[in-house]
Amino acid sequence: MNIIQIFERFPNQDACIAHLEKARWGDEPHCPYCGSLNTARGTDKARPHRHHCYECKTSFSVTVGTIFHRTHLPLQKWFLAVTLMLNAKKGLSALQLSRDLEVNKNTAWRITMKIREAMTQADQRPMLTGIVEMDETYIGGKPRKGTKGDGEDGTHKRGRGTKKAPVVGAIERGGRVTAKATQKDKLKGKNLRAFVRERIDTDASELMTDEYTAYKGMEKVLPHSVIKHSTWYVDGDIHTNTIGGFWAFLKRGMFGQFHSVSRRHSQRYVDEFCYRYNLRNADPLAAFDFTINRGLKVAK
Ligand SMILES: [Zn+2]
Secondary structure, eight states: OOHHHHHHHOOSHHHHHHHHHHHHHTTOOOOTTTOOSOEEEOOOTTSTTOEEETTTOOEEOTTTTSTTTTOOSOHHHHHHHHHHHHHOTTOOOHHHHHHHHTOOHHHHHHHHHHHHHHTOSTTTOOOEEEEEEEEEEEESOOOOTTSOOSSTTSOOOOGGGSOSEEEEEEEETTSOEEEEEOOGGGOSHHHHHHHHHHHEEEEEEEEEEOOOGGGTTGGGTSOEEEOOTTTOSOBTTBOOHHHHHHHHHHHHHHHHHOSOOOGGGHHHHHHHHHHHHHTTTSOHHHHHHHHHHHHTTOOO
16 A cells, blocks of 8 residues: 555545545444444434444444544545555654654654554464574663763663663564563563463474573573574574564664653553554555554554
8 A cells, every 4th residue: 555545545534534434334334432333324424423222312424533633633644654654664753754744743752653543463473483582672762972971980781781761672583573562670681581471372382582681581481592692693493683673673764763762651552563563574564554443453
């Protein structure tokens, strides 16, 4: 899906509503409040997209309870935003979106955060299988030249010594990724094992990590191979280059586009990058429909 296709497929608000109604209800609108099918399209010409429920006597539209609820923005702009976000290889900032859609910065930011809600890993959590690489990284923006770092002598520390926010991730070779923004004091062995149990099918997987001490004891949970970066970077099949590639994708996007991602929201951005990575080989049209359906909460 590109923006030309959006304009062709959804030329106006009516076409967007019709698409959402079809995606959410098929041919049978049902009341989002009580679930009743005993509904009818309203007759008020000024509000042609309202439906009335005879069961609970409320009126509703297709956007109730979805990411599009109570929006004042034309749905076409939402659909354009979804497409632009899915297509932006390095991530799309709210500032860029505000220019693209001619909306103000706050509106653009709200839309991107709502769309990220549709991209959340919370209810999709694929259990990874096969050879799974696991690693952590740190996000939080590039240190500016001339600013004091968080190292003891004011230098910028890298890797595990830094104050930046850690992200833990696991990835199937050639497959899906899952990642979680966390805190530095939650990078202990028990936290990492809980992450593995939650997101990896431990009966059908083999884990590859580096020799970070918190991974010790992982062999109690599932088969575990450790690479020694100090000796070999790639030791045959035992490597973590795949997750390294995902971290590069995540960081390029987050450093380049989102100059200040607050910790409170970092999971949302991590979710977006996992989501887009997992859809990297999907047909663009299917990826668009899937994202809209997740926004309507009809797809997992
Ligand atoms: Zn009802």
